[in-house]
Amino acid sequence: MSYRISGLSPAPFRHLFGLDDAVLAEQSIRRYRVDAMPGFPCRIGLEDLPVGASALLLNYEHQPAESPYRARGPIFVREGAEDVAVFANRVPEVLARRMLSVRGYDAAGYIQAAEVVDGRALEDAIARSFAREDVDYLHVHYAGRGCYAARVERG
Numbered sequence: 001m002s003y004r005i006s007g008l009s010p011a012p013f014r015h016l017f018g019l020d021d022a023v024l025a026e027q028s029i030r031r032y033r034v035d036a037m038p039g040f041p042c043r044i045g046l047e048d049l050p051v052g053a054s055a056l057l058l059n060y061e062h063q064p065a066e067s068p069y070r071a072r073g074p075i076f077v078r079e080g081a082e083d084v085a086v087f088a089n090r091v092p093e094v095l096a097r098r099m100l101s102v103r104g105y106d107a108a109g110y111i112q113a114a115e116v117v118d119g120r121a122l123e124d125a126i127a128r129s130f131a132r133e134d135v136d137y138l139h140v141h142y143a144g145r146g147c148y149a150a151r152v153e154r155g
Contacts, residue, residue, distance in 0.1 A: 001127050002155025005092065005140075007046040007085040008060075013077050016056055029058040031079070038097060041142070042078040046085035046092045046150055054079035062139065062148035065109020074147050088155060091122045095150065099143040102126070102152075104135035116143050126152055 016024065021031055032055045034040045038048035040055045049055055056079055061072040085092065096119040104113035112134045117125045122140070129135045138152035 001130055002089055003126050003130065004089075004153050004155050005046065005085075005087040005095070005150050006153070007042075007044045007150060008075075008077070009084055010044050010077070010081050012060075013044070013056070013058075013081075016058070017079050024056070027058075029056055031056055032076075038094070040076050041094045041098075041149065042081060043075045043149065044077050044081040044084060046087065046094050048094050048097075049076070049078055060148065062151075063105075063109065065105070067109035069105070069109055069111055071148075074145075091119065092150075095119045095122055095140060098149075100125075100149065101141040101143045101146070102129060103139045103141065104129035104132065105137055105139065106134050107136045130154055 034049045034051050034053045034055055037051050040049040042049050055076045057076055059072055060075045063071040098119045100119050101116050102125045103111050106112050113129045113132055115125055129138055140149045142149050
């Protein structure tokens, strides 16, 4: 089974990079200086940010489907990030080291499969979800806080 785990495009966030903290706060966005590793997982690079990096915490609509499962929530992005991570047939460490919620959606944006797994078992969960014909794509969330982590598509 072939799959691809992708980070977010930096395009929707570029206009925020370098803004004053007060301007960010007006948009309910907060800048953090990373002080622990791991602890601040970037959704663009799909990596835990190194100590000293600048991270923006903001609300993001990760599931825009016109269904009851439409959703948004908090994510971290590395300030200045440009390189979108794509992992073909392998799980990035940022996911492997955490408990995860895996949600399988159909083409209409309805959940057809869901499970919570240790990140080291993510590949098996991907295989189980994609074995179903009614699952078109997956969203992975960090189970502890429920935040969106990454999208998984068939390879």
